[in-house]
Amino acid sequence: MKAEIIAVGTELLLGQIVNTNAQFLAERCAGIGIDVYFQTVVGDNVERIRSALRIAAGRADVILCTGGLGPTLDDLTRDALGEHVGAELVIDEDGLRKIEAFFAERGIVMVESNRRQALTLAGADVLPNDTGMAVGTALQHDGKLYVLLPGPPRELKPMFERYAIPWLRANMNETLPLYSKSLKFAGIGESGLEHALIDLIEKQTDPTIAPYAKEGEVMIRLTSRASTEAEALAKMADVEAEIRRRVGDHLYAEEDVSLDAVVVRLLRERGATLAAAESCTGGLFADMVTSHSGSSEAFAGGVVCYSNAVKQSLLGVPASLLAGDGAPGAVSAETAAAMADGARARLATTFAVAFTGVAGPGPADGKPAGLVYLAVAQEGRPTEVRELKLSGSREIVKLRACRAGFYELWKRLK
Amino acid sequence: MKAEIIAVGTELLLGQIVNTNAQFLAERCAGIGIDVYFQTVVGDNVERIRSALRIAAGRADVILCTGGLGPTLDDLTRDALGEHVGAELVIDEDGLRKIEAFFAERGIVMVESNRRQALTLAGADVLPNDTGMAVGTALQHDGKLYVLLPGPPRELKPMFERYAIPWLRANMNETLPLYSKSLKFAGIGESGLEHALIDLIEKQTDPTIAPYAKEGEVMIRLTSRASTEAEALAKMADVEAEIRRRVGDHLYAEEDVSLDAVVVRLLRERGATLAAAESCTGGLFADMVTSHSGSSEAFAGGVVCYSNAVKQSLLGVPASLLAGDGAPGAVSAETAAAMADGARARLATTFAVAFTGVAGPGPADGKPAGLVYLAVAQEGRPTEVRELKLSGSREIVKLRACRAGFYELWKRLK
Numbered sequence: 001m002k003a004e005i006i007a008v009g010t011e012l013l014l015g016q017i018v019n020t021n022a023q024f025l026a027e028r029c030a031g032i033g034i035d036v037y038f039q040t041v042v043g044d045n046v047e048r049i050r051s052a053l054r055i056a057a058g059r060a061d062v063i064l065c066t067g068g069l070g071p072t073l074d075d076l077t078r079d080a081l082g083e084h085v086g087a088e089l090v091i092d093e094d095g096l097r098k099i100e101a102f103f104a105e106r107g108i109v110m111v112e113s114n115r116r117q118a119l120t121l122a123g124a125d126v127l128p129n130d131t132g133m134a135v136g137t138a139l140q141h142d143g144k145l146y147v148l149l150p151g152p153p154r155e156l157k158p159m160f161e162r163y164a165i166p167w168l169r170a171n172m173n174e175t176l177p178l179y180s181k182s183l184k185f186a187g188i189g190e191s192g193l194e195h196a197l198i199d200l201i202e203k204q205t206d207p208t209i210a211p212y213a214k215e216g217e218v219m220i221r222l223t224s225r226a227s228t229e230a231e232a233l234a235k236m237a238d239v240e241a242e243i244r245r246r247v248g249d250h251l252y253a254e255e256d257v258s259l260d261a262v263v264v265r266l267l268r269e270r271g272a273t274l275a276a277a278e279s280c281t282g283g284l285f286a287d288m289v290t291s292h293s294g295s296s297e298a299f300a301g302g303v304v305c306y307s308n309a310v311k312q313s314l315l316g317v318p319a320s321l322l323a324g325d326g327a328p329g330a331v332s333a334e335t336a337a338a339m340a341d342g343a344r345a346r347l348a349t350t351f352a353v354a355f356t357g358v359a360g361p362g363p364a365d366g367k368p369a370g371l372v373y374l375a376v377a378q379e380g381r382p383t384e385v386r387e388l389k390l391s392g393s394r395e396i397v398k399l400r401a402c403r404a405g406f407y408e409l410w411k412r413l414k
Numbered sequence: 415m416k417a418e419i420i421a422v423g424t425e426l427l428l429g430q431i432v433n434t435n436a437q438f439l440a441e442r443c444a445g446i447g448i449d450v451y452f453q454t455v456v457g458d459n460v461e462r463i464r465s466a467l468r469i470a471a472g473r474a475d476v477i478l479c480t481g482g483l484g485p486t487l488d489d490l491t492r493d494a495l496g497e498h499v500g501a502e503l504v505i506d507e508d509g510l511r512k513i514e515a516f517f518a519e520r521g522i523v524m525v526e527s528n529r530r531q532a533l534t535l536a537g538a539d540v541l542p543n544d545t546g547m548a549v550g551t552a553l554q555h556d557g558k559l560y561v562l563l564p565g566p567p568r569e570l571k572p573m574f575e576r577y578a579i580p581w582l583r584a585n586m587n588e589t590l591p592l593y594s595k596s597l598k599f600a601g602i603g604e605s606g607l608e609h610a611l612i613d614l615i616e617k618q619t620d621p622t623i624a625p626y627a628k629e630g631e632v633m634i635r636l637t638s639r640a641s642t643e644a645e646a647l648a649k650m651a652d653v654e655a656e657i658r659r660r661v662g663d664h665l666y667a668e669e670d671v672s673l674d675a676v677v678v679r680l681l682r683e684r685g686a687t688l689a690a691a692e693s694c695t696g697g698l699f700a701d702m703v704t705s706h707s708g709s710s711e712a713f714a715g716g717v718v719c720y721s722n723a724v725k726q727s728l729l730g731v732p733a734s735l736l737a738g739d740g741a742p743g744a745v746s747a748e749t750a751a752a753m754a755d756g757a758r759a760r761l762a763t764t765f766a767v768a769f770t771g772v773a774g775p776g777p778a779d780g781k782p783a784g785l786v787y788l789a790v791a792q793e794g795r796p797t798e799v800r801e802l803k804l805s806g807s808r809e810i811v812k813l814r815a816c817r818a819g820f821y822e823l824w825k826r827l828k
Binding site: 012013014015016017018019020022023024025026027028029030036037038039040041042043048051052055059212276278281282283284285286287289290291293295296299300301302303304305306307309310313314346347348359360361362394395398 | 441692698704721727760775
């Protein structure tokens with residue numbers, strides 16, 4: 001099955017927002033056996049949307065449209081598809097009742113244009129919107145599958161996962177639908193993972209094994225055709241066991257979730273607490289921890305020590321480590337360990353993580369950009385230090401150092 | 415002039431990366447008077463790229479292609495455009511010399527495929543690549559303008575700004591090219607800015623005035639047609655003066671630069687130093703400061719105090735403020751001020767900024783999500799506290815609180 005994604009919206013064309021929906025849909029389509037061959041962006045103009053639909057129908061089997069389902073007269077995707085397939089616009093009564101209830105509850109007068117969000121096409125299946133008002137539409141016409149989804153990602157994503165994927169599976173001209181499962185890894189790169197699994201990746205056909213790398217996170221997706229999800233998982237079990245035997249030490253989740261989210265969850269589950277001492281990472285580690293709701297249960301806080309004076313005053317790093325003849329200096333294993341110990345003692349936590357290094361772009365104090373010392377202090381255990389040699393921009397070095405910190409914590413918590 | 419952007423790359427189609435190039439190009443095109451009507455994404459397949467070029471030539475005057483200029487056999491954009499316009503591939507000798515020099519300097523053997531990056535089309539103008547190897551191509555054919563740009567944003571952006579924009583200006587069928595100037599504002603929202611300037615926005619035609627809001631930053635773009643940039647700027651001078659008269663207090667830059675970057679620059683220029691005390695922002699403020707190379711000259715560091723114990727031990731916030739009958743509590747103006755004063759005293763800086771509040775998503779300690787107290791302490795001045803009522807997700811509340819902190823600093827530094 002070949003697909004085309006058509007994103008509708010003048011704000012996308014003008015570059016005011018980035019088309020993240022296309023990325024989300026393309027990735028999910030790959031997971032159910034639909035190959036995206038083209039993506040198109042078109043403005044809020046009914047003739048140009050129709051033209052994009054005509055071109056897409058000429059080269060794809062599945063046409064996914066996003067955006068243009070709102071209440072205003074600029075929201076024209078339904079109208080354009082109706083003209084393209086020759087179907088009337090009709091009100092979805094369930095959708096309309098939900099919109100009316102929304103306004104009634106809030107005591108706001110509902111204007112006529114809000115009814116537009118309940119519009120679908122005659123003969124189409126309606127995709128409910130659990131997180132917003134505009135209903136989605138799914139329709140077969142002339143051997144092609146058309147799906148209309150709302151533009152806001154927080155509406156599009158659940159609608160696609162819960163309603164559009166099952167509809168596509170049921171209507172695809174395939175013997176059996178595809179099911180997939182994600183395995184996420186830490187502390188190993190994409191090439192290391194490929195190297196360890198290369199024979200499986202090459203010889204396995206059902207399930208297939210595909211490695212992905214995205215923003216420094218590594219994932220493997222197992223995909224199998226089966227009549228039910230249970231059957232697909234049963235087919236994956238042997239391969240998954242073999243993967244676990246080889247690289248299970250690095251496997252941190254069986255779903256597409258970040259390592260920092262898993263670490264925060266494990267800390268909370270174990271009743272453990274955490275502190276951070278950050279030089280080169282400059283607060284990013286604490287920011288990643290505190291991006292998770294509920295992190296305050298486990299995270300006491302941290303010190304961002306961008307100067308030697310702060311390393312001494314707030315973390316108690318001895319001056320003799322930082323300066324003077326033969327001193328290891330701020331960027332050293334000894335300083336990293338003293339920062340971690342100082343943070344753990346002063347913030348009275350189970351764990352403390354410390355980072356000192358050179359974020360770049362240039363070298364500093366005779367040390368190369370990307371050199372980072374990462375220390376982990378833990379109650380009842382000697383403090384350990386790792387030397388990292390990271391590459392990439394300043395931003396990437398900071399992020400990779402933080403990821404390594406979460407990996408060390410995860411190894412101790414799993 | 416109507417434009418279409420064609421992004422080439424299977425990794426975009428599969429959703430492995432987000433198409434940020436399209437956003438950048440669309441925004442810059444708007445600035446020089448080119449309207450983007452369609453964007454297309456196509457995989458690394460010469461037939462499908464040709465088909466996308468044919469469709470684009472049927473509906474646009476300017477066709478901008480990104481990606482597919484690398485050294486491998488998967489890099490096919492040049493080949494597809496050559497077939498589309500009937501032009502031979504030829505080596506750009508300047509480009510080739512640069513590639514040869516790169517390999518010679520590093521003592522690496524250059525393989526034949528690297529020569530591909532110096533390929534352009536017969537009769538085309540070459541766009542130099544100042545930050546990478548693949549040359550760009552600009553070509554007029556059958557009344558249409560074609561521009562080929564490399565995929566990596568750090569190569570595409572300078573090539574487009576320095577070479578493609580002047581080439582487009584010189585070859586556009588317009589009486590005069592468009593020039594634009596960006597003004598960036600802080601401490602005022604898009605609607606506030608529009609309200610203050612509505613009569614200008616509506617009546618002004620040359621230059622035009624367009625407000626933009628992106629991720630919480632507000633910008634105004636003045637655009638004018640003129641034969642030279644100096645002439646365009648002269649035409650903008652009166653309008654700019656009127657804008658400054660009305661909202662000049664909020665104008666922080668005459669280019670598209672972030673407020674945190676400007677604050678770090680001003681601190682360095684003034685020889686001032688900064689510390690941060692962060693509760694609800696959780697390290698994000700320090701992370702934003704330290705994202706700028708050279709920030710270590712001005713930023714001493716900070717404390718992320720996610721627990722009351724840390725507020726007391728590392729910042730010296732009195733226990734009586736935090737707990738007990740009638741105590742203001744952790745989320746209060748008094749605690750924010752004590753945090754800022756504690757950070758400034760202990761880190762010995764010119765300025766300290768403190769944040770305490772409820773990041774959300776839910777309320778905490780009987781205080782609503784989005785309530786944030788922001789304190790600024792400065793040498794020789796009484797500490798001031800602002801109460802912020804922010805909306806949005808946890809992430810957005812953290813970001814908006816930090817932006818407000820940078821705004822308060824900027825007002826004192828400007």
